[in-house]
Amino acid sequence: ETLPRDLVGAIQNLKKELNAVILAHYYQEAAIQDIADYLGDSLGLSQQAASTDADVIVFAGVHFMAETAKILNPHKLVLLPDLEAGCSLADSCPPREFTEFKQRHPDHLVISYINCTAEIKALSDIICTSSNAVKIVQQLPEDQKIIFAPDRNLGRYVMEQTGRQMVLWQGSCIVHETFSERRLLELKAKYPQAEIIAHPECGEAILRHADFIGSTTALLNYSNKSQGKEFIVGTEPGIIHQMEKLSPSKQFIPLPNNSNCDCNECPYMRLNTLEKLYWAMKRRSPEITLPEDTMAAALKPIQRMLAMS
């Protein structure tokens, strides 16, 4: 079978045929962003997944995001264009090691960043995203002992913002942790008026320079509302497509990483393509499947997050 010439039209037809909704993250290629029914950050995507009345969820994002949609909709078909679209943060936190880690810190509440596997969610008390992590920690009693997993950078940022101590799992995002401070300083010299906006998954050295820190949606909104004309963007550059759409007269400069190329795309997110999305809808595969007990256990901390957001 060959790809239809009008790929976008074919996807629109399949969407009607399947009664499907296409949920996409900002780190997807522009062509996917442009056909999505909903585009958002991890919290927005979870909220959409929780409230959709579509029969099929086509998830253009990474595996843990599609898993979250499945956990919220165990009886729906959840399609992911490429099952290999994983996440370095989720990979950094294997369930067996995490169980041992929890045992070494008894009477701690476990808050897990949504960038983790369903098994880790099932071992957690509350899930959070980059847009609600500070707010959730602030709602807990002052003397509550907390384990925060798996992102040490978001964890450290939340500790700074809340003044709380937390035990951090030492995971990180390969995209955000490799941004180069040296190249950031070079860009700052070249664009002295530019505002630096960054995601809390970035390392401390980058966040120290940031004028604004937030989730992808927060960064997008900030760049739209700010009076600034130039922005150095410290997150995956896929989001620049939306930034340029919302603010066509502004300039967005992607922050390079510390390799010698100018690349900084998430290799997992970019495994999804418009072509694979079409085939997934056409073949109703690959789909996300999870054991029922894992889904039931993982649902509780996700629901707690939705209630606390």
Ligand code: 13P
């Ligand atoms: P948010 O879109 O929730 O800010 O998450 C960023 C990210 O790295 C997703 O993998």
Ligand code: SF4
């Ligand atoms: Fe995971 Fe980082 Fe890619 Fe997001 S950008 S999916 S956190 S590896």
